[in-house]
Amino acid sequence: QVQLVESGGGLVQAGGSLRLACAASGGAIGSYGMGWFRQAPGKEREFVGGIASGGATMYADSVKGRFIASRDNAKNTVYLQMNSLKPEDTATYFCARAEAELVYFSPPAYTAWGQGTQVTVSS
Numbered sequence: 001q002v003q004l005v006e007s008g009g010g011l012v013q014a015g016g017s018l019r020l021a022c023a024a025s026g027g028a029i030g031s032y033g034m035g036w037f038r039q040a041p042g043k044e045r046e047f048v049g050g051i052a053s054g055g056a057t058m059y060a061d062s063v064k065g066r067f068i069a070s071r072d073n074a075k076n077t078v079y080l081q082m083n084s085l086k087p088e089d090t091a092t093y094f095c096a097r098a099e100a101e102l103v104y105f106s107p108p109a110y111t112a113w114g115q116g117t118q119v120t121v122s123s
Contacts, residue, residue, distance in 0.1 A: 002027030002112045004095050009117030012085055016121070020080040022095030022114055030073035033098035035110055036080045038091035038119075048093070050103035051078060058103045063089075085121045092116040 008020040022034070035050035049059040051069040059067060068081040078095060096110035104110070 002029070002097060004097065004112055004114035006093060006095050006114040006117040009093060009119045011120045011122065014085060014087055014121055014123050016085050017081070017083045018085065018119060020082065020093055020095075020117060020119075022078045022080075024076045024078075024097070027097075027112075028073075029071070029076055029078065029097055031101060033101055033103040034069075034071060034078040035096045035098060035103055036067075036069060036078075037094045037096060037107065038089075039094070039116075040091040043091075045094070045107055047105045047107075049080065050098075052103050053101035056103070058105075082119070085119075087121045087123045090119060090121050092118050 003026050006022050033052045036048040037045050039045040049069045051057050057069050066084045071078040094116045095114045097112040099111050
């Protein structure tokens with residue numbers, strides 16, 4: 001059973017940057033799409049971005065041009081570089097391993113989830 005652990009969250013001022021990491025253990029991620037989601041208090045979990053096994057990336061419109069997903073299969077780790085952060089980016093961020101090699105917008109398409117890391121952007 002693969003386990004995912006996110007790190008890199010924290011408090012940052014608007015306009016700043018953070019780099020999240022998601023390290024996998026107990027299973028490989030190289031053949032799977034990996035997604036990043038976020039959930040703010042009182043809101044549903046939403047897709048942020050992701051990277052397919054072949055390296056193709058997809059992003060929500062709200063983060064396109066600011067966030068970059070990447071992966072290092074040798075380290076069994078995926079990353080989310082977040083630039084030009086805004087207060088509305090404040091949420092708990094989760095990484096997830098998809099059921100197949102692509103990136104999917106819908107949470108049910110992901111079979112393994114991390115515990116989340118908090119990102120807070122102050123204005």
